[in-house]
Amino acid sequence: MYHTWMRYFTPRPVHHRLGLVCLGVGLQHGTLPTVGPRTLDHHVAVVISAGSGWFRGPDGRRATVTAPALIWLTPGVPHHYGPDPACGWDESFVDFTGPATLTYTELGYIEPDRALVPLSDAGGARAVVGRIARAARRGNPLLEVETAAAVHELLVALRRARADTSAEGDPVLTALARDAFRPLSVAEHAARHGMSPAELRTAVRRGAGCSPKDYLLGIRLGRAKELLAATELPVAAVARRVGYEDPAYFSRLFTRRVGIAPIRFRDQQGRAVPGGWSNQIPDPEHPPTITT
Known part of the structure; x- marks a missing residue:
């Protein structure tokens, strides 16, 4: 039946x-x-x-x-x-x-x-x-x-829900995200996990559908946008906070991937979000609680 x-x-x-x-x-x-x-x-x-x-x-x-x-x-x-x-x-x-x-x-x-x-x-x-x-x-x-x-x-x-992914997420991706803002090469990231660069590429491709470089870049640019939109930190300081010592290289990379320069992105967000700038750097792990 x-x-x-x-x-x-x-x-x-x-x-x-x-x-x-x-x-x-x-x-x-x-x-x-x-x-x-x-x-x-x-x-x-x-x-x-x-x-x-x-x-x-x-x-x-x-x-x-x-x-x-x-x-x-x-x-x-x-x-x-x-x-x-x-x-x-x-x-x-x-x-x-x-x-x-x-x-x-x-x-x-x-x-x-x-x-x-x-x-x-x-x-x-x-x-x-x-x-x-x-x-x-x-x-x-x-x-x-x-x-x-x-x-x-x-x-x-x-x-x-895949059984090869824990409740906390893929451990390799979690560790990469934790270390994303350190100025490390893909080979250095791989060594920190006891993997070869090829093994790391395979693991990240399986877990995120992209290369380790693109995965790290997505995290870095996302954080850079948050800092540009919510603080008055200079672009050079934003670049350093997300892992780039060369602000000119960061600006070129940001412009190529986002489509506009960092300062232009900040201008757009400043006009779109009324209320002025915050003097507190936002913490993505602890968003504000909205109370009524």
């Missing part, structure tokens, strides 16, 4: 320009029928929150699925899977497509080469699927946009 509920949608071309669209959602549990062998033309995230079963990909090998787990079904890739007939499983799925899938794949949120992904917890993903299911009520005028937004949220929830 099994129970199943599902809805399917056909978003209009204008909705596809959102980057992602939801094509369907389902909630099922019990000794469900076997799926496939089949091949789809879109993506599906299948979240197994309880029970166990099996999965077979294009290589023909049968892998055991133990909850909590994620099964990635990607376009053009044959697959075949099902729950253990003795105990069944609890499954939720979301079908989606759109040009943003290419970017999410490049960033490592969608993993075509790893169809079966162990999760540390399926609760966050299940909550997002539940919101998609509630949005799927008949006559909802916001259906396509609401479900499309939720697909973005689902990909983030699944990335956060």
Whole structure:
């Protein structure tokens, strides 16, 4: 015996320009029928929150699925899977497509080469699927946009729930972020973690979808923007605080990546945020508490 509920949608071309669209959602549990062998033309995230079963990909090998787990079904890739007939499983799925899938794949949120992904917890993903299911009520005028937004949220929830990422985040990325403002080379960062530069590049690419240099640069520029927008520190002092001893190099780098010079960025923020300058350097780890 099994129970199943599902809805399917056909978003209009204008909705596809959102980057992602939801094509369907389902909630099922019990000794469900076997799926496939089949091949789809879109993506599906299948979240197994309880029970166990099996999965077979294009290589023909049968892998055991133990909850909590994620099964990635990607376009053009044959697959075949099902729950253990003795105990069944609890499954939720979301079908989606759109040009943003290419970017999410490049960033490592969608993993075509790893169809079966162990999760540390399926609760966050299940909550997002539940919101998609509630949005799927008949006559909802916001259906396509609401479900499309939720697909973005689902990909983030699944990335956060991967079993190879701790609750505090990827330890390599956490350590890099902690040391981001030190004037260290990539090789020196790698040595601090007992890794070769190649190993560090692989770890950061897997965790953040970019090179260590780009990951560090994003953190440094983000902090530089905060200091430029909220203090009167000279640009040279801002450069030193984020790890650049040469203010001219910092200004060129900032301008190339942000699109405007640091002083121009400060001018824009000063006009956009009334109330004058703060004499306290903002601490990103301790934002102010808003009370009413």
